[in-house]
Amino acid sequence: MEERKTAPGSLDSQQQESLKANQGERANDDTSTGTFPVVRRKPPHKTSHQLKVKALTALLVGLLCALLGFGYVVQVRNTKSSYEGLSEEELVRILDETSTQVDKLEERKSQLNQQLSSIKSSADKQQEAARIAKQNSESSDILAGHIPAVGKGIIVHIDEDDDRIDAATMFTLIEELRNAGSEVISLNEVRVVTSTYVKDLKQGLECDGQKLSSPYEIRAIGDPEALQNAVQIAGGVGSRIKVQFHATVSVEQANDVRIDQIRKPQHYQYAQTVE
């Protein structure tokens, strides 16, 4: 380290300063005189050049230590979230854990997706069911006679002469209209529904508890042609009424046959809907 080598024993103060402490000690060991020269830690006075060197080396040492501290802090901050320092096994374990977690999350996601789609489909189904129920209720209301109806159809006028038309014939007429596909039928003031009956009375007919008498007006909503044919077909119920009871039967087609007669909703005592 030291370029200058000086002979032991000839240590003047200048050289002693320039020598480092270890060499000073070594020099002391080599002294033959047996006297220990005083090894001063700090020389009594310094030249300006040496002061400069001292300051420079102190600065250098400080700089290096600063570098060390800087590097240390940077590294400490850097390793906080990195997997740099982990061993292979740890990395494999972390990878396993992560992939297991990913699998679990995927599973959960697919479960939730399933749930979502099932909920969606059930909502759709519910909507569909509500729609169908509405449709059904409308059509069944028409069928059960709960609401007025209007549409294409025919109006049959029957005028009795002398002979009274019996209930069976009238019922046959209704049945014929039904067979011909009529959707809504009314007989005078009575809305004809599934439970409608026609009964003979001494004077006229009784239909669903209402007395009816000539002239009869039967309205039916359906295919007008089919309905007219059903009434007026040769040998059918129309000609029978004419021939048998000498009544006049007129059938008129109309585009807006309006049936305002309604039947009060029936309360079912025994029958219940099947879920």
Place this chain on the structure above:
Amino acid sequence: MAAILGLIIGVIAGLFLQPDIPVALQPYLPIMVVAALDALLGAARSYFERSFSDRVFVVSFFSNVITATLLVFLGNQLGVGSQLSTAVIVVLGIRIFSNVSALRRFIFKG
């Protein structure tokens, strides 16, 4: 005195600047820090032994850091980077321990 001051300044600078280390340097920085720490402790020991030399410290600092980095670099080139860095850390750790024990002997006269 300058050493302690420098350490403090370095730590503060690191805390406040928060620099991003280049990726190429990342595996070497911990080794560098440990090597520099070893150099610092060796310097402290020689200071207590009254044989401290600025020049020796500077040279040993750089030689320590560069040697450790080169060793790890070599290990990375040969595919045994982690093992070799472990070896460097172990050797530096042993040196640090011996230096610390020497320091302790000086401080407690044990």
